[in-house]
Amino acid sequence: xxxxxxxxxxxxxxxxxxxxxxxxxxxxxxxxxxxxxxxxxxxxxxxxxxxxxxxxxxxxxxxxxxxxxxxxxxxxxxxxxxxxxxxxxxxxxxxxxxxxxxxxxxxxxxxxxxxxxxxxxxxxxxxxxxxxxxxxxxxxxxxxxxxxxxxxxxxxxxxxxxxxxxxxxxxxxxxxxxxxxxxxxxxxxxxxxxxxxxxxxxxxxxxxxxxxxxxxxxxxxxxxxxxxxxxxxxxxxxxxxxxxxxxxxxxxxxxxxxxxxxxxxxxxxxxxxxxxxxxxxxxxxxxxxxxxxxxxxxxxxxxxxxxxxxxxxxxxxxxxxxxxxxxxxxxxxxxx
Amino acid sequence: xxxxxxxxxxxxxxxxxxxxxxxxxxxxxxxxxxxxxxxxxxxxxxxxxxxxxxxxxxxxxxxxxxxxxxxxxxxxxxxxxxxxxxxxxxxxxxxxxxxxxxxxxxxxxxxxxxxxxxxxxxxxxxxxxxxxxxxxxxxxxxxxxxxxxxxxxxxxxxxxxxxxxxxxxxxxxxxxxxxxxxxxxxxxxxxxxxxxxxxxxxxxxxxxxxxxxxxxxxxxxxxxxxxxxxxxxxxxxxxxxxxxxxxxxxxxxxxxxxxxxxxxxxxxxxxxxxxxxxxxxxxxxxxxx
Amino acid sequence: xxxxxxxxxxxxxxxxxxxxxxxxxxxxxxxxxxxxxxxxxxxxxxxxxxxxxxxxxxxxxxxxxxxxxxxxxxxxxxxxxxxxxxxxxxxxxxxxxxxxxxxxxxxxxxxxxxxxxxxxxxxxxxxxxxxxxxxxxxxxxxxxxxxxxxxxxxxxxxxxxxxxxxxxxxxxxxxxxxxxxxxxxxxxxxxxxxxxxxxxxxxxxxxxxxxxxxxxxxxxxxxxxxxxxxxxxxxxxxxxxxxxxxxxxxxxxxxxxxxxxxxxxxxxxxxxxxxxx
Numbered sequence: 001x002x003x004x005x006x007x008x009x010x011x012x013x014x015x016x017x018x019x020x021x022x023x024x025x026x027x028x029x030x031x032x033x034x035x036x037x038x039x040x041x042x043x044x045x046x047x048x049x050x051x052x053x054x055x056x057x058x059x060x061x062x063x064x065x066x067x068x069x070x071x072x073x074x075x076x077x078x079x080x081x082x083x084x085x086x087x088x089x090x091x092x093x094x095x096x097x098x099x100x101x102x103x104x105x106x107x108x109x110x111x112x113x114x115x116x117x118x119x120x121x122x123x124x125x126x127x128x129x130x131x132x133x134x135x136x137x138x139x140x141x142x143x144x145x146x147x148x149x150x151x152x153x154x155x156x157x158x159x160x161x162x163x164x165x166x167x168x169x170x171x172x173x174x175x176x177x178x179x180x181x182x183x184x185x186x187x188x189x190x191x192x193x194x195x196x197x198x199x200x201x202x203x204x205x206x207x208x209x210x211x212x213x214x215x216x217x218x219x220x221x222x223x224x225x226x227x228x229x230x231x232x233x234x235x236x237x238x239x240x241x242x243x244x245x246x247x248x249x250x251x252x253x254x255x256x257x258x259x260x261x262x263x264x265x266x267x268x269x270x271x272x273x274x275x276x277x278x279x280x281x282x283x284x285x286x287x288x289x290x291x292x293x294x295x296x297x298x299x300x301x302x303x304x305x306x307x308x309x310x311x312x313x314x315x316x317x318x319x320x321x322x323x324x325x326x327x328x329x330x331x332x333x334x335x336x
Numbered sequence: 337x338x339x340x341x342x343x344x345x346x347x348x349x350x351x352x353x354x355x356x357x358x359x360x361x362x363x364x365x366x367x368x369x370x371x372x373x374x375x376x377x378x379x380x381x382x383x384x385x386x387x388x389x390x391x392x393x394x395x396x397x398x399x400x401x402x403x404x405x406x407x408x409x410x411x412x413x414x415x416x417x418x419x420x421x422x423x424x425x426x427x428x429x430x431x432x433x434x435x436x437x438x439x440x441x442x443x444x445x446x447x448x449x450x451x452x453x454x455x456x457x458x459x460x461x462x463x464x465x466x467x468x469x470x471x472x473x474x475x476x477x478x479x480x481x482x483x484x485x486x487x488x489x490x491x492x493x494x495x496x497x498x499x500x501x502x503x504x505x506x507x508x509x510x511x512x513x514x515x516x517x518x519x520x521x522x523x524x525x526x527x528x529x530x531x532x533x534x535x536x537x538x539x540x541x542x543x544x545x546x547x548x549x550x551x552x553x554x555x556x557x558x559x560x561x562x563x564x565x566x567x568x569x570x571x572x573x574x575x576x577x578x579x580x581x582x583x584x585x586x587x588x589x590x591x592x593x594x595x596x597x598x599x600x601x602x603x604x605x606x607x608x609x610x611x612x613x614x615x616x617x618x619x620x621x622x623x624x625x
Numbered sequence: 626x627x628x629x630x631x632x633x634x635x636x637x638x639x640x641x642x643x644x645x646x647x648x649x650x651x652x653x654x655x656x657x658x659x660x661x662x663x664x665x666x667x668x669x670x671x672x673x674x675x676x677x678x679x680x681x682x683x684x685x686x687x688x689x690x691x692x693x694x695x696x697x698x699x700x701x702x703x704x705x706x707x708x709x710x711x712x713x714x715x716x717x718x719x720x721x722x723x724x725x726x727x728x729x730x731x732x733x734x735x736x737x738x739x740x741x742x743x744x745x746x747x748x749x750x751x752x753x754x755x756x757x758x759x760x761x762x763x764x765x766x767x768x769x770x771x772x773x774x775x776x777x778x779x780x781x782x783x784x785x786x787x788x789x790x791x792x793x794x795x796x797x798x799x800x801x802x803x804x805x806x807x808x809x810x811x812x813x814x815x816x817x818x819x820x821x822x823x824x825x826x827x828x829x830x831x832x833x834x835x836x837x838x839x840x841x842x843x844x845x846x847x848x849x850x851x852x853x854x855x856x857x858x859x860x861x862x863x864x865x866x867x868x869x870x871x872x873x874x875x876x877x878x879x880x881x882x883x884x885x886x887x888x889x890x891x892x893x894x895x896x897x898x899x900x901x902x
Contacts, residue, residue, distance in 0.1 A: 030573065035589060036589075038574075039590075043819065063573050063574065063575070063576060064571060064573070064574045065571055065572045065573045065574065066574070066586075067572045068862070070861075070862045070864070071861075071862070074861065074864065075468075075489060075571055076472075076556060077472070077491060078467050078472050078473060078477070078488060078489075079471050079472030079477060079481065079486055079487075079488050080489040080571045081474075081489070082486070082487070095864065097565070151845060151859070153859040153862060153863070154855075154858060154859055155860050162498030191846070192844075193762050193844045193845070193846070193852075194478060194844065194845040194846055194847075195845065196840065196845065196855070196858065199588075199589035199590075199591070200589070203588065203589075203591075203592070203593070208740070208744040208746070208761075209744075209745060209746065210744075210745075210746070210762070222481070224591075227591050228591075246399060282890070315611070323863070325674075325677075325860070325863065325868065326677070326863065330679065332845050333848075363805070364712055365672070367704065367707065367708055367712070368708050368712055368714050370703050370704060371701075371704055371708040371709075371720065372716070372720060373726070374701050374704070374705065375705070375720050375723050377749075378772065378773055378776060379724075379726045379727065379747065379773070379780060380627065380723065380724050381748065382730075382735060382738035382739055382742055382773070383726070383730075383738070385738050385741050385742045385747070385748065386734065386737075386738045386741075389741055405884055426860045428643065428644065428647045431639070431640040431641075431644050431647075431661075432640070432641075432644040432647075432648075434636060434640040435637065435640040435641040435644050436644075438634050438636075438637075438640075439637050439641070440636070441637075441641065446794040447644065447645075447648065447836040450648055450650065450652055450653065451652075453656070455827075455830075456827075456830045456831070456834065456877070456881065456884060457656075457834060457877060457880075457882045458740075458833075458834030458835070458836055458839070458854055458857075458873070459732075459834075459836065460836050460854060460873075460877070461659070461834065461854075461857065461873040461877065462655070464659070464861070464869065464870075464873065465655035465656055465659050466655050466658075467657070467658075468658030468659065468661070468662055468866070468870075469654055469655045469657070470655070471831070474658060475657075475661065476654065480672055496651065499651050499797060500651050500652065500655065502753065503647070503648075503651055507691065508898065519634060522634055523634065526634065526635075531635075532634075532635035532636050535634075536636075554728065554729075557728065557729040558728070559730070560731075561730065561731030561732075561734070562731070563731055563732055563733040563837045564732070564733075564836050564837050581731045581733050583736070583824055584731075584733060584734060584737070585733055588737060597737070597738065597741075600734045600737065603730070603731050603734050604730060604734060607726060607728075607730040607731075608726075608729075608730035609850065610725075611722040611723065611725055611726060612722065614722065614724040614725060615718055615721065618685040618721075619718070625705070
């Protein structure tokens with residue numbers, strides 16, 4: 001009797017599992033993405049579904065999962081069956097290549113622009129009429145300015161902010177590392193609230209009215225203005241910022257098994273296509289496609305973008321030097 | 337309307353006694369007022385705040401947020417999870433209570449402690465533990481993965497962590513009660529020729545049914561409301577593995593605070609219904625805490 | 626425990642079997658994962674993680690806020706239990722029912738409700754701002770959230786004991802002219818003491834691990850308002866499972882230690898009580 005009972009439990013578990021079956025021809029794919037891309041992919045998906053139907057005559061359903069991209073990468077390694085990833089952190093895709101071979105070793109070479117169909121940069125959002133006259137990074141370390149951006153330890157968004165500030169400080173101080181540390185130390189001490197994610201920081205800034213400056217992706221800055229009132233908030237693009245790439249990759253290990261390799265690749269290609277780039281740009285991301293770029297040129301002010309590879313020796317090194325436990329970030333954030 | 341239950345038998349009041357009584361009554365009123373104030377500020381206000389924020393933009397918008405397909409799906413998934421978890425918990429709770437209160441065996445004390453363990457474990461840590469064991473690279477998960485059995489990031493994962501966080505509830509209610517009732521009645525039934533099942537059905541069950549219901553109601557509230565542990569193992573797939581508490585956070589992060597608070601009112605209502613049900617059971621059968 | 630004939634009641638194998646199966650699969654096996662990860666750390670690594678300034682600060686904040694919440698809940702729990710057991714008044718049943726709200730309400734919902742209430746536009750926030758007090762995004766916010774989530778422990782553990790108290794001694798003391806507080810301190814409280822300890826330790830253990838409700842209102846500033854559970858999250862973001870497990874394991878052991886100590890104190894107290902009686 002006990003045996004039967006246990007068997008019944010086990011059977012019900014297996015029957016209830018929606019993902020345990022491995023279909024030959026999947027009718028759906030899962031795009032695992034970062035937390036602030038919901039609206040973007042909610043717009044792209046129906047377009048791609050129509051495009052795919054037209055091209056192959058097949059129906060496809062696209063499911064979305066959104067959370068912090070490190071959490072997502074961990075979930076994939078622990079068994080979340082993603083067909084493709086669209087992240088905002090190069091390292092989070094890289095770890096999928098390094099641990100367990102979920103994506104191809106040379107994933108950055110398989111698609112144009114280091115497999116990043118669009119990009120953005122850390123920019124500032126300030127309150128109506130810019131009362132604190134914020135123009136550039138050096139305004140952010142003033143004593144009378146309070147900042148809001150998420151915790152660089154838990155948010156990829158904030159890691160860009162941290163590195164952009166660091167790069168700015170290096171450049172304005174003749175690459176003096178000590179001065180740059182001092183600069184980011186002051187910057188971090190001006191933070192009013194550390195949320196764990198980018199959207200939490202926005203809520204603190206907009207709904208809770210905390211701080212004078214919100215630092216987040218330029219695309220997000222514009223999305224917030226569109227949502228909460230273009231007149232109530234002002235965008236400030238600093239003189240120098242950091243190139244924030246949004247890498248994409250097919251999770252080959254899963255896609256091969258599920259037979260979704262073709263459609264997953266087609267999906268990523270679609271993001272690179274003119275139609276796809278139009279949608280991406282309409283969400284205030286900067287794109288590479290020449291025509292789309294020209295069309296939206298006046299939307300994006302000129303800014304000098306520094307690459308992580310140029311100043312910090314690549315993401316892996318930036319992580320080891322700055323973000324690892326006991327790294328520069330931990331050192332500058334000392335007890336006051 | 338305050339009155340002391342423990343007042344000595346009344347007699348014609350002497351002026352001095354009347355004064356003492358008045359003083360006592362004032363003291364009582366003061367204590368009651370403090371208690372009510374505390375309850376209002378710590379617990380009443382947050383509930384009011386949720387409803388105030390949800391209805392801030394009007395009833396129409398509130399309703400539109402509730403009947404949004406993703407919110408409805410989240411409600412459905414949450415109910416489904418509860419429907420699967422609660423019966424399993426019920427069976428486990430009864431079995432554990434029966435074994436613990438009807439027999440002596442080595443490790444009995446340890447078993448009680450282990451059952452209560454989930455109460456003192458942070459839900460995030462609980463979720464993490466599950467990933468470490470049942471995830472694709474976990475000790476058990478890796479082996480299951482070779483048979484294409486996936487336990488995390490789907491309904492099963494949500495059910496498993498929900499079982500973890502709620503497993504003490506039923507057993508905890510039953511154990512003290514069954515210990516007090518003892519096993520004499522059951523043994524008598526057996527000597528009179530009833531079989532095991534009949535004994536349980538006609539002797540034990542009537543004695544414990546209210547405690548059973550009480551434990552189930554508490555467990556239900558916890559299943560439906562669990563956030564931390566579920567968020568670790570859910571995979572956050574929109575319209576598929578989003579339970580109601582996860583949906584609240586998602587809406588909050590989608591710059592839809594009103595929608596988040598609207599979804600939160602559903603959870604709050606479930607919580608309030610739980611409290612009412614508890615209160616009703618309590619007043620019908622006052623002798624178990 | 627009296628020795629009982631084992632075979633009279635049937636179902637020992639079945640019920641214990643199911644219980645053990647369930648407990649192993651649902652509780653023990655997952656928990657072993659934590660210690661398995663911790664086992665991958667050397668003792669020196671473990672020590673380094675736990676003794677870093679940041680970790681110590683987080684533990685300090687978590688422990689002190691939990692202590693404050695416990696203090697608050699233990700004293701108000703006593704008061705609430707007293708009022709509920711001894712007095713009759715309008716709204717008593719509502720108050721009684723409301724005590725369990727923090728258990729029934731999802732912690733994340735509690736978190737956003739508290740922050741909506743205490744931020745500078747919230748009802749309480751505006752009120753407190755006039756007195757120049759800030760709760761949201763400070764240590765007090767953490768303590769508040771912990772207080773909210775552990776209210777029932779303080780009340781529900783003391784309440785049944787208070788209900789079962791024998792009133793004769795109190796009345797005798799009263800006739801002998803003892804003051805109310807004197808009666809409470811010398812007669813009532815000693816009897817409540819074991820359950821009081823249990824309630825306080827449960828509240829403390831719960832507060833240590835609380836995440837959902839705290840994270841929204843904490844502000845999460847390192848060294849100021851960063852709780853230990855957040856550090857676990859941070860280590861996870863770094864793909865550092867062993868370090869995350871080390872902090873989580875320590876937190877868990879700390880909670881268990883408190884519960885065990887309380888159990889011990891409670892046993893001693895009730896033995897003492899029995900002897901005295």
